[in-house]
Amino acid sequence: MRLRAGISAALASAAILVVGWQAGAHVSESNASAVTTSFAGNTGGTNTGPTANGTTGSSASGSSPGTGAGSSTGSGSSSGSSTGSSSSSSLGASAKAGGTYAGTAMETRFGTVQVQVTIKAGVITDVTALHLTDNEQRSVQISARAAPLLRSEVLSAQSANVQTIGGATVTSEAYLTSLQAALDAAHF
Amino acid sequence: MQHTSKPGGPGLGGSEPRLRSRTFPSMGTVVSLAVPAAPGTAPQAEVEELEAATAVVEQLFNGLDRAFSLYRPDSEASAMARGELALADASAGMRRLYVEASEWRTLTDGAFTAERPDGVVDLAGIVKAHALREAGTSLLALGLKDWCLNAGGDVLVVGSPIPGSARPWLAGIVDPADRTALLTALPLGNAGKHALATSGTSERGHHIWSAGLQGVRDEGFRQVSVAADGIITADVLATAIMAGGARTLALATSQWDVEVLAVKNDGGLLATPGFRNVGARNS
Known part of the structure; x- marks a missing residue:
């Protein structure tokens, strides 16, 4: 259960990270919420798969403050798609929980934006923008933001x-x- | 090492530029000026030109240090710190830099500040960059078209290490976890930014003043490097992001045309696109 809580917290952190990423880019809140819902499904105590839909509000598990903050921004409907393995309720599998989670492509005033988060063993290893349009000058601002980077990705x-x-x-x-x-x- | 006289040189994998550099101590650190050592010209004339340029830069740095250093009891800044000299009565140079620093405080939402918590005016956070900026102006006025100035880890370049070529200067960025190793490198000058400034602490756990922002210690950065077109912008934003954390980082990348590489306290990296696959872009 402690591991599960840790993973939930990590996922919530991802949600917060994405929200922060978006809020910083001045994307409207209603749009930002669409992305976080793919994580909100995971934070529910009974729904462990990333494809879990809906009822994030009914979660009665002892969620951490971080989790609460993450799911509170969700709009309630799961709109994210995902690939990779989903976390299960067994501890062994939870420890290896990971995969690639993609948010819904959204039309913003910056163009189309979609965010993908990669999680390995409960740790976010990468956040990437899957789809950005740069038909407007403003969209450059989004792609110019600082994002997590693996040391192997920089010039050695x-x-x-x-x-x-x-x-x-x-x-x-x-x-x-x-x-x-x-x-x-x-x-x- | 291979030398070539062919201009318009290759990318990062090509021959290495031949450089000449001179150094001098100032502002508690060491300043170095490097210029290309072009083959074919008389070495003696080249050395003399470099040493004359270095002397100009040294004079400029030392002059600013005499006025702005809080380590010198006889400086104008020290007189102000002791309350003997009001800002309104200070020299024009002091007041100008104070105004500039104050504007940056507003622009960075208070993350960068020109005053210590005790109210003493402290322009140490900006004076080294100011000296680099002034030195750069002087070098251009002297007619030098290709040079690299480094003041204790802050860098300002013009032109190319291979005169007449499109080759950028390549600045390594120190790994804060191992000062004998480089984290990465960033091209500066041609087709890039001209200035690179880094703020940080080499001691794990130590964190600088945080402008009252909560959570900065835990989520904060150990080292922040900012590349910009101007050295003041790069230096101020690096300092501000160190102090203000992720919030200031987001502000900086949305408001200024900068590249940022931040090393988090946990060792993780945050970087703008200019730091991704630098080698591929230049090969």
Whole structure:
């Protein structure tokens, strides 16, 4: 049950994350709610599958405050689609709960927006925008937002390939042993 | 290392640019100026030009440090901190920078501030970037078209490390968990932003002032790098996002044309599209 609560909290966090992502982009709240419902189905104590529909309000399980916040934004009807394995009620399977959860494509004033969340072992590993239109300049703002990124997705750089090093301010003493000092020495 | 004299050089996988750099200590850190060492020109003339330019930049940094440093008892800023000098009576340069910092406070919803909690005017958060900006103006006035300035980890570039080519400067970003390793790299200059600033703390668990925002400690960032066209914008927003957390991050990416890479306290990364697959984009 503790694991289930953890997973519920993680899913609720995903909902909050998506809502925050959307609210920050000034998408209207009624649109944002459509995405969160795919997670609200999971937070219900009796409905464990992502395809669970409806009755998020009837959940009587001891949900965490985070869960409550997540499901309270739901509109009540499950409109999300999902792929991947759904969490089940057995502990062993719950620990491995994961999959890819997609929200409904929504028409916003920024264009069409759809969000996909990937969850592995109860942990959100990625949030991606599945579909963005950029027929308006505003939609660029959405795609310009900061999203979770795996370290494998960024360019793996070696100091030999760069010309300068950015980082939090180093003191004169720390500079002596810094990568920038090595570059400067090499460029003498 | 392979050298080439062919302009319009290849992408990241190509030959490495040849550079020359000079450094000097200022503002409690080390500043370095790097320029391309173009083959074919007399090395001695090149070195002299670089050293003359470095001297100009050094003079500028030290002049600003003498006025703005709170570590110097004889500075104008220290006199203000002791209450001996009112802002209204301060130098024009001091008042101008204070006004600029105050405007940034409004623009960042208070996440960036030019005043310490005790009310003392503290422009330390902006003066290094201001010095870089002024130094950049001076270098352009000197006719230097390709250079990279680095002041303790904040970077401002113009042109290319291979003069005449489309090749961008490539700035590595330090991994806060291992200062001898790079997290990633970002192209600057040609076809990119010109400035990169990073705010952060190398000590896990330590967090800077949080502008009274709840939850910043837990959900906050260990290091925030911002690339922008101007060094002030990059520096202020990096500081503001460190202080204001996710809310300020969302504000910054929606209001300014910036690229942001934030390292969360739990080690996770948040990044704008410019930090994704940088290598693929440039190859």
